[in-house]
Amino acid sequence: MKIGIQGVKGSFHDLAASLYFHSEDYEIQPFGDFRSMAKSVSNKELDYAVMAIENTIAGSILPNYALMSEYDLEISGEVYCRIEMSFLVNHGVKIENINNVYSHPMALLQCADFLGQHPHIKLHEAEDTADSARMIKDNKMMDCAAIASHRAAEIFDLEVLEENIETNKENYTRFLILKGRMNGYDQIPEKASLSLVTNHEPGSLADTLMIFKNYRLNMTKIQSIPILGQPYMYSFNIDLVWDDYDNFQKAMNEIRQMSSSLRILGEYKRGNSPSQVETIPVLK
Known part of the structure; x- marks a missing residue:
């Protein structure tokens, strides 16, 4: 079974997929944007896709509703994830060594209180939390950190310098499980x-x-x-x-x-x- 996610392995979409499909044998197909993922579901290139639809802090993701309509996608399930942010570094790096931090702009915003305690660290926006973790690992960036999930730390072998750094601890995202139409129902609604x-x-x-x-x-x-x-x-x-x-x-x-x-x-x-x-x- 092939499951599409926005972002790379270790992202919160990957986390949602692992929670919903935990008892299934599946393969993750990463996408850089929601539109290309929605198109692939519609074309039956994927069995399912995982798409964030609302967050308790940021609200609804309205463009994703439009994509569901445009590509005639059907909701077959949902899963809620608590969004816990971790401060990830290469092994051996200390907080005083860090001059830069990379993450998705929403993640940076949601960790504003923690980052405010370290005003010397420069913030850099990236397209994905987990991809930020991959970047600092692959490039051996010893003066940099990434804000991502604990799962990303495990996947990319990074050290969790601080965990649960999000300002609001009641931060949840609802993810929809999508499929193309006419695939039949597999659960009691x-x-x-x-x-x-x-x-x-x-x-x-x-x-x-x-x-x-x-x-x-x-x-x-x-x-x-x-x-x-x-x-x-x-x-x-x-x-x-x-x-x-x-x-x-x-x-x-x-x-x-x-x-x-x-x-x-x-x-x-x-x-x-x-x-x-x-x-x-x-x-x-």
Whole structure:
């Protein structure tokens, strides 16, 4: 089984893949950007892809919703990862030796308090946390550090000088497991993600929410997204969970009749909650 991830091995996408597919025999296919990965899934060059969709600090990654729609991808699962940052160096390097640190700009921002304690260290933005770790290892950069996962330290044989350096310890990212359409379902669905465009009438969204209530569907997320080419028109991305799948199906039948557009992005098994997140899995 071939799994696509954004970034290289040791990245947080790699971590998410290892958590979700831990009992499977799989091969990781790294990608430098989300678009090329989405295209490969659509072309059936991959069995699945792992794509970050929202973070408890940074919010939703809206361009990834657009890619899912553009390439007609289906959500088949989800996994939550706690984002723990480590300060990685080549073996033997001390904090006083470090003049530069490399990482993804979001990682640098999320470790601002720690970095503020070392104002002499110059910050350098990179495309990927794990690739920063690989770079300082391959180039034997003895005055440099990388901010990445503990998993990256194991993969690239780097020393963890400091761990858990992120400012906010309640930092979680939700990753979606994506596949091409028409591959069939492989799990009993407990959750769904929708893209909904309501009729342009007063109370249309409220009427939709009342249907959710009537059928005992719990809405775990709702977010409006601008519709390209239609100024000031919006679709709603909605996540729902339920106890009775028949209720979900009945609700969707009613909503289709009263909405301008309804697209089910995926029906899948509920992922682990943040309180159940495993942080450092065993390497495959």
